[in-house]
Amino acid sequence: MLAEVSSNRILKLMGNRFEFTVISDTQESGAKAIDTAIAEVQRIEELLSTFKDTSQTNYINKNAGIKPVQVDEEVIHLIQRSLKISELTQGAFDITYGSIDKSLWNFDVNMTSLPSCETALQSVSLINYQNVLVDLDHSTVMLKHAGMRIGFGGIGKGYAADRAMFVLKNAGIKSGIVNAAGDLITWGTQLNGAPWTIGIAAPDQCTRPFSSINISNTAIATSGNYEKYATINGKRYSHTIDPKTGLPVSGIKSVSILGPSAELADAMATPVVVMGVRVGLDMINQLKQVACIIIDDFDRMYTSKNINVKR
Numbered sequence: 001m002l003a004e005v006s007s008n009r010i011l012k013l014m015g016n017r018f019e020f021t022v023i024s025d026t027q028e029s030g031a032k033a034i035d036t037a038i039a040e041v042q043r044i045e046e047l048l049s050t051f052k053d054t055s056q057t058n059y060i061n062k063n064a065g066i067k068p069v070q071v072d073e074e075v076i077h078l079i080q081r082s083l084k085i086s087e088l089t090q091g092a093f094d095i096t097y098g099s100i101d102k103s104l105w106n107f108d109v110n111m112t113s114l115p116s117c118e119t120a121l122q123s124v125s126l127i128n129y130q131n132v133l134v135d136l137d138h139s140t141v142m143l144k145h146a147g148m149r150i151g152f153g154g155i156g157k158g159y160a161a162d163r164a165m166f167v168l169k170n171a172g173i174k175s176g177i178v179n180a181a182g183d184l185i186t187w188g189t190q191l192n193g194a195p196w197t198i199g200i201a202a203p204d205q206c207t208r209p210f211s212s213i214n215i216s217n218t219a220i221a222t223s224g225n226y227e228k229y230a231t232i233n234g235k236r237y238s239h240t241i242d243p244k245t246g247l248p249v250s251g252i253k254s255v256s257i258l259g260p261s262a263e264l265a266d267a268m269a270t271p272v273v274v275m276g277v278r279v280g281l282d283m284i285n286q287l288k289q290v291a292c293i294i295i296d297d298f299d300r301m302y303t304s305k306n307i308n309v310k311r
């Protein structure tokens with residue numbers, strides 16, 4: 001029997017760094033399988049990207065407040081799952097965030113004050129997942145008000161990672177990792193038979209892990225403000241905006257969610273940042289097969305009940 005080999009490829013997809021690692025019988029079969037996974041991610045990017053004029057997402061946005069538009073069943077189902085997560089998180093996750101006025105936010109050293117509460121509220125006035133009207137029978141979606149925009153920035157990379165894993169498994173890959181810019185899914189084991197080990201980045205040094213977790217057949221996604229934030233009057237504000245207030249959130253440096261799919265882990269990470277430590281943990285503790293690690297602004301670590309972190 002031939003010894004198995006590991007193949008790896010890194011490239012930019014969906015505007016992000018994707019890394020594919022597979023264990024296969026030969027380098028050739030591994031490379032071929034990765035090609036199919038890349039093609040799948042590119043297909044999803046064509047469907048969902050707001051940067052592509054021809055995407056179905058942009059088709060929906062262009063017709064906001066005008067008429068329902070027919071889209072692929074795949075897009076309808078992703079929107080439906082997104083709306084369910086909005087309900088679960090009481091609007092802390094919302095795909096209609098696309099309408100937010102980005103000119104208010106410039107998270108760098110030049111940002112020295114927050115906009116007024118009134119201005120901030122105005123900037124999120126069109127964000128409301130309940131105004132996404134889905135007609136399953138006719139496979140149509142309509143955004144109720146002109147100016148509304150949807151975007152899959154909070155769930156799309158995770159969905160793409162899950163789909164990439166699906167096609168890799170179909171290509172006969174029994175073990176691997178798809179890492180979509182920190183939203184990753186693992187299956188099987190490493191070459192030596194050990195489970196995959198994932199490092200959780202230290203909040204202030206994102207290249208150095210502060211802890212590690214053995215995971216296989218599990219997904220993990222991290223949302224953090226250690227790379228993009230503003231410090232105003234000594235207080236640190238995340239680049240994550242609360243869709244209810246229009247203001248940036250504070251209190252949490254990073255959230256890592258573990259779950260059965262990269263899509264779910266991706267979608268749950270940002271809402272926990274918005275909800276805060278206590279409410280976020282309370283929600284995660286009520287979900288089956290989902291776990292969470294939170295680092296607050298004072299570098300204190302909190303975990304959900306069902307997780308064991310090695311430090």
